[in-house]
Amino acid sequence: MARPTLRVDAVLVQAVIAGALSFAHLHDLAAAAGQDGWKAWAYPVSVDLLLVAAWRRLRTDGPSRLAWCWFLIALVASLGANVATAGLLDLGDVPAWLRILVAAWPALAFMGGTLLAHTPARQEPDAPAPRGAGPVPVPEPIADEPATVSGPDPVPEPVEVPALEEARALPTPAPSPASPPVPVPAALVDHARKVAADHEQRTGARIDTDTLRARLGVPPHLADAIAAQLI
Structure with a gap:
């Protein structure tokens, strides 16, 4: 069984070296500012x-002012320590303002970590329904073709009016069946639901039939059929 070969990643080695140097510079600056022992x-x-x-907040939740603010603060603190220990600052005589910044850093870092951990991510609002789109084409109902009658109209024959008793005995005609429902395309119903939801979200009230007909640009009978499906 072949042993796994150990590969050295140059990027990882470079990151370890840079992190160790930055760690040492921050320790030296903290020790020079009066933070001795484990505090340094x-x-x-x-x-x-x-x-x-x-950086993790930026990668997971996307760019935000909170994450960029604390990322820049930590980056300036790290770069400032690296530059200060490069011979530009006398570590034997650290100025008072730098001692104040080093002493105030724990409270600042605690506040930044708490905000990054407990501030909820920003949620994008749902996109409203498009208003610039034209009305959805609606299929027109096909009217029944009139029957063609050739020749002169026939003269109706006289009808005898039955007596009162005979009229009462006649069977009651059955009620005419209700008119068939108007066919509504499924795409038009879905678009009408989005329009109704947007109207209710903006005004707080359900959309009426006249407003729905004006928004969709459909005939009154078709608007009534769509409103009946939205209930």
Whole structure:
């Protein structure tokens, strides 16, 4: 069984070296500013953790002012320590303003980490239904063709009116069947639901038939059929 070969990643080695140098610079600056013992070692950990937390927030939830703000603060703190320990600052005589910044960093890092961990991500609102689109074409109902009658109209024969008793005995004619429902395309019903939902979200009331007919640009009988399906 062949042993797995150990491959050295140049990028990973470079990241470890850079992280170790930045860690040492932050420790030296904190120690020079009066933070001795374990406190000087805690400052590099705090800066690097805040930098990683802000970058992770940017990667998972997308760009935001909160994440970019704390990412830049941690980056300036890390770069400032690297530049300050490069010989531009006398570590034996650290100015008072730098001591104040180093002493105030724990509270600042705690507030930044808390906001990054407990602030909810921004949610994008749902896109409203398009208003610029023209009315959906509606199939026109096919009218019945009139029957063609050739020749002169026949003269109706006289009909005898039955007596009162005979009229009462005649069977009652059955009621005429209701007119068939108007066919409504499924796409038009879906579009009408979006229009009704947008109207209710903006006004707080259900859309009426006249407003629905004006928004869709359909005839009155078709608007009544669509409104009946939206109930």
